[in-house]
Each structure stands twice: as structure tokens, then as C-alpha cells.
Amino acid sequence: MKTLIKPIFLVLFLLITTNSVNAACNSDCQLEQIKSYFKALDLISRKGSAEKDIDDFLNLVHDDVQYIHVEYEANFNKTTWREAFVRNLKRGAYNNSEHNQQRILKSIFGKNHIAIEYAHGEVQPDGSWKAEEPLLVLFGFSDDKITLVKELW
DSSP states (O other): OHHHHHHHHHHHHHHHHHHHHTOOOOHHHHHHHHHHHHHHHHHHHBTTOOHHHHHHHHTTEEEEEEEEETTTTEEEOHHHHHHHHHHHHHTTOOOBOTTEEEEEEEEEEETTEEEEEEEEEEEOTTSOEEEOSOEEEEEEEETTEEEEEEEOO
16 A cells, blocks of 8 residues: 555646646736847847847747738748848847837737737936837737737837
8 A cells, every 4th residue: 555655646746746837827927928028129129239139039939939010011930030130130220229128018918918008218317218109019829938929000
């Protein structure tokens, strides 16, 4: 009987710990991923950024991510999105400073999606942040990572 009890406890322990490790990323977790997304995107946009910044950014999203920008008719997978970033980097398109920041203004949570109102802006000498026009983006999630970024502006 003693030899049977140990394997039962081991199985129960593994079930409990596996379930807690594999718990789905809830809306708080998803919002944190989006905040990290914007911070990493700000780093890419800075003067002196490098391909490593692009790779660090893309490591935040799912391998099957899709980036869509409705107005610019962009539709990228992870590989083509990286290529677009690298093209912009090589042509010197990124010239922001540490004072340029994107910030989330509002969020609406849905099933595996979050609509985000955000704005580009600049930190002022007094420490305040001056926002530009608000923009809208929809994030989709699968396998606990960002799988869709759909810019709707």
C-alpha cells in the first residue's frame, strides 16, 4: 500500500503544478504584454536603434502573428514585419528620443482581444506628457501571446 501512495501523490502534484503553470493569460496578463509591446516599439523608433531592438520586440509576439494596418494596406507575418522594420532602420527612419513615448489611453477587453486607444506623445520639460491624436489598435491573443495587431487608423 505504501508503494502505491507515493505515485498517487506524485501524479496529483504534477496535475496541480501543471495546471497552474498552463493557466491561460488573463486580461491583466494580456494588457501587460501590450504595455511591453509599446515600450519595445518605442525603443525601435529611437535614433540609434539596432536590429537587436527589432528582434527583442518581435520576441514578444507569437510566431504566427499577423500585423495589419488598414489605412496603409499593410498585412505582414512575423518575417515580413521584421523585413519592413529593417528596411526602415536602414533608411534612417527612426529618429525619436527617449522623450517620445506611446501610451495607452483606454482599453476595452473582449474574448481573446483587447481594443486599445493609444497616442504618440512627448514628455515635456516639466515631466508631463503631451499626447498627439488618439489612435485605435486591436490586439488578438492565442497561446498566451499576441497573434494579431490590427491598426485601425
